[in-house]
Amino acid sequence: MTLVQDASTGARGSAFAVRTVRRVRRLPSFGRGDERANGESVEIRPFVGAEASEDELRQCYEVYLEEGRQDFPGFPEMSFESFAAAMRGPRYEDAGPWRTWAAWDGERLLGFGLAVYPDRHMTHWSQVRARVAGIDRRRGVGAALLRAIVADVRSEGRTMLANDQVRLGGEGERWANSVGFANTLSIRWQMLHVAEVDPALWDVPVPAGFRLEQWADAAPVALVDEFAAARNAIDEAPNGDSAYRGPEWTVERVRQAEADLRDAGDDSRFVVAVHEETGAVAALTGMLLRPGRVDLCWQRDTAVVAEYRGLGLGRVVKAAMMRWLLAEFPDLGQVITSTAAENAHMIRINEQIGYTHYADFGRFEASVEHIGAALGMQGTNSIPGPRREQELEGA
Numbered sequence: 220m221t222l223v224q225d226a227s228t229g230a231r232g233s234a235f236a237v238r239t240v241r242r243v244r245r246l247p248s249f250g251r252g253d254e255r256a257n258g259e260s261v262e263i264r265p266f267v268g269a270e271a272s273e274d275e276l277r278q279c280y281e282v283y284l285e286e287g288r289q290d291f292p293g294f295p296e297m298s299f300e301s302f303a304a305a306m307r308g309p310r311y312e313d314a315g316p317w318r319t320w321a322a323w324d325g326e327r328l329l330g331f332g333l334a335v336y337p338d339r340h341m342t343h344w345s346q347v348r349a350r351v352a353g354i355d356r357r358r359g360v361g362a363a364l365l366r367a368i369v370a371d372v373r374s375e376g377r378t379m380l381a382n383d384q385v386r387l388g389g390e391g392e393r394w395a396n397s398v399g400f401a402n403t404l405s406i407r408w409q410m411l412h413v414a415e416v417d418p419a420l421w422d423v424p425v426p427a428g429f430r431l432e433q434w435a436d437a438a439p440v441a442l443v444d445e446f447a448a449a450r451n452a453i454d455e456a457p458n459g460d461s462a463y464r465g466p467e468w469t470v471e472r473v474r475q476a477e478a479d480l481r482d483a484g485d486d487s488r489f490v491v492a493v494h495e496e497t498g499a500v501a502a503l504t505g506m507l508l509r510p511g512r513v514d515l516c517w518q519r520d521t522a523v524v525a526e527y528r529g530l531g532l533g534r535v536v537k538a539a540m541m542r543w544l545l546a547e548f549p550d551l552g553q554v555i556t557s558t559a560a561e562n563a564h565m566i567r568i569n570e571q572i573g574y575t576h577y578a579d580f581g582r583f584e585a586s587v588e589h590i591g592a593a594l595g596m597q598g599t600n601s602i603p604g605p606r607r608e609q610e611l612e613g614a
Contacts, residue, residue, distance in 0.1 A: 260324070261322050261323065261324050261329060261360060261363060262322070262323045262324075263320050263321070263322055263323075263363055263364060263366075263367045264320065264321055264323060265318070265319070265320055265321075266279075266319040266320055266321040266331060267319070268303075268306035268307040268308070268319065269307045269309075271306070271307075273303075275321075275328070276299075276302070276303045276306060277299065278327075278328035279302075279306060279321070279328060279331055280299050280302050280303070281328075281352075282328060282329075282330055282331065282350050282351070282352045283302060283350060284296060285352055285353055286350045286351065286352070286353065289353055290386055290389060290390075290391060291386075291578075293577075294577075295514040295515040295552060295553055297509070297512060297515075298511070298512075300511065301509060301510070301511055301512060304484070304510070305509075306319070308483055308484070310479065310482065310483055311333070311335040311346075312479075312480070312483055312485065312507075313339075313476050313479035313480045313483065313485075314335050314337055314346065315335055315336045315337040315338040315339065316335075316336050316338065317333050317334060317335045317336065318333065318334050318336070318371060319331060319332070319333045320332050320333070320364055320367045320368065322351070322355075322360045322363060322364055324355075328352070329351060329352055329355040329360045330349060330350050330351035330352055330355060330360050330361065330364060331349070331350055331364070332347065332348060332349035332350070332361075332364035332365065332367070332368055333347070333348050333349075333368075334346070334347050334368045334371060334372055335347075336375060336377070339466065339472070339475060339476075339479075340465075340466040341463065341464070341466075342377075343376075343377060343378050343379060344377055344378065344379035344380065344381055344462075345368075345372045345375075345377045345379070345380055345381075346380075346381050346382065346383075347365070347368050347372075347380050347381070347382055348382060348384070349361050349364045349365060349368075351364075356390070361394060361398075362398060362594060365398060365590070365594060366594050366596060368380075369587060369590055369591050369594065369596060370596070372587055373587055373591070377587060378586060378587055378588075379462060379584060379585070379586055379587065380400070380584065380585055380586075380587055380590055381462075381463065381582060381583065381584045382395065382400065382582070382583050382584075383404075383406065383580065383581075383582035383583070384580055385400075385402070385580055385581045385582075385583045386578055386579075386580050387402070387405065387578075387579045387580060387581050388579075392581065392583075395581075395583045397593075398590060398593050398594060399585050399589050399590045399592070399593030399594070400583035400584065400585045400590070401583060401584065401585060402581035402582070402583050403459050403460040403461040403462065403581075403582050403583070403584045404457075404458060404459030404460065404461040404559060404581065404582040405459065405559070405560040405561070405579060405580075405581055406557050406558065406559060406560060406579065406580045406581065406582060407557065407558055407559070407560045407562075407566055407576065407579055408555060408556070408557045408576075408577040408578050408579070408580055409555070409556050409557070409558075409566070409569050409570075409574035409575060409576055409577055410553050410554070410555050410556075410574065410575060410577040411541075411553060411554040411555075411556075411569075411572070411573045411574045411575075412552075412553055412573075412575070413545065413551050413552060413553065413554070414552075415573075416572075416573035417573075418541075418542075418545070420538070420571065420572050420573050421538040421539075421541045421542050421572060421573075422538070423531070423534055423535050423538035423539070423572075424535075425492070425535055426530050426531065426532070426535070428494065428495050428496065429492045429493060429494055429495060429501060429530075429532070429535075430492070430493050430495055431490060431491070431492055431493070431535070431536070431539050432490070432491050432493055433488070433489065433490045433491070433539070433540075433543055434488070434489055435486065435487070435488050436477060436481065436486070436487065437474075437477050438473060438477070438489065442491070442493070442500065443470050443473060443474075444470055445493075445498060445499050445500040446473065446489075446491060446500050446503065447468045447469050447470050447472070447473045448468070448499075448500070449491070449499070449500035449501070449502070449503050449522065449524050450468035450473070450503065450520065450522065451465075451467065451468050452522040452523065452524045452525065453465055453520045453521075453522040455522075455525065456522070456558070456559060456562060456565075457559040457561045457562050458559065459559065459561070459582070461582050461584060462584055463582070463584075480507070484509075484510050485507055485508065485509060485510070486507070486508040486509070486510070487505060487506070487507055487508075487519070488505065488506045488507075488508070488540065488543070488544070489503060489504070489505045489506075490503070490504050490536045490537075490539045490540045490543065491503045491504075491536065492527075492532045492535055492536055494527065499524070499527075500524070501523065501524050501526075501527035501532055502521075502522065502523040502524065502527060502532035502533055502535070502536050503520070503521065503522055503536060504518070504519075504520070504521040504533075504536040504537050504540050505518070505519035505520050505521070506518055506519060506540055506544065506554075507519050508548075513548050513550045513551055513552065514551075514552040514553065515552060515553050515554070515555065516544065516551065516553075516554055516555075517554075517555055517556075518537075518554060518555065518556035518557075521533060521536070521537060521556075521565065533565065533568050534568045534571055534572065537568065537569070537572055538572050541554075541572060541573075554574075555577070556569055556574060557580070560579060
């Protein structure tokens with residue numbers, strides 16, 4: 220599931236009285252703008268998808284649909300069943316366990332936010348998201364959710380926050396700036412509309428001296444060492460001013476990532492180009508498919524090892540991936556990919572196989588303390604964060 224930026228505004232001067240509550244007892248109010256003349260209030264409650272009622276999940280789904288249609292026009296929407304399954308999952312894809320909070324006005328959901336806690340890599344930071352219903356934007360709901368997230372992230376000892384799905388030029392960017400985030404990397408999203416692309420674009424010959432290999436789920440034992448080594452080439456891609464650094468890929472990490480995706484119920488595919496003489500994996504591309512979804516799949520890492528660049532191998536493996544996917548999923552609708560906006564070479568390769576520009580996004584980052592100060596939070600222990608019953612270790 221892709222959960223994108225909160226486009227609400229107003230880190231200060233919230234129009235609602237905001238309280239954080241546990242499932243049973245009410246916790247003290249926090250944040251600025253806690254008074255409202257007509258006495259309305261919004262409660263920020265922990266939201267455990269596995270324990271949520273169908274009505275609660277459907278309200279979350281409606282917020283997802285409304286916000287997506289406004290901020291991501293033309294983007295394929297997941298079904299309620301797929302959305303609910305993702306919300307009930309203990310991990311956010313292969314990134315790590317997550318916690319979710321919901322903003323309520325009585326029984327009406329105003330929005331929800333989440334924090335992902337990477338536990339394999341970059342364990343000092345947290346990826347955050349928030350969604351707010353359109354009619355409830357500009358009332359401080361997003362800021363209230365973010366305060367709850369910051370309190371929880373602090374309690375886990377995380378020091379950095381990031382959101383890499385903020386659409387540039389829109390309300391989301393203005394909101395992110397208002398609460399203390401800064402854009403550290405501009406990202407170009409491109410979409411391939413399968414029905415509109417001539418399949419001849421995917422008939423790309425393999426250069427002499429190379430062969431293609433492909434697999435679903437787990438890398439073959441005979442290739443996994445070379446595959447792990449090749450995955451480290453992704454670190455050479457443009458990274459702007461982002462503090463993010465990719466992991467060091469080893470066989471053990473490859474197997475862990477495969478297991479994490481398997482546990483999440485996701486389907487991963489890879490196509491690699493192998494140098495015949497040495498057996499080295501020279502280029503690779505990955506794809507992520509969600510259970511029951513044929514309308515959309517997500518391009519993951521594509522990389523070419525430095526000594527094999529200039530041979531067109533990036534285009535070769537991407538084209539081969541499309542041939543494979545369409546043979547197995549003839550009703551596939553769209554494929555989405557993203558790359559640094561300054562990575563003109565990869566953007567051009569994507570265009571050569573049928574991708575078109577969808578939108579530009581930013582990876583917005585800031586320290587937890589900087590965001591806390593922008594939100595008027597005074598200290599680590601001054602705001603009680605909502606807790607999920609599920610501990611991170613058991614998530």
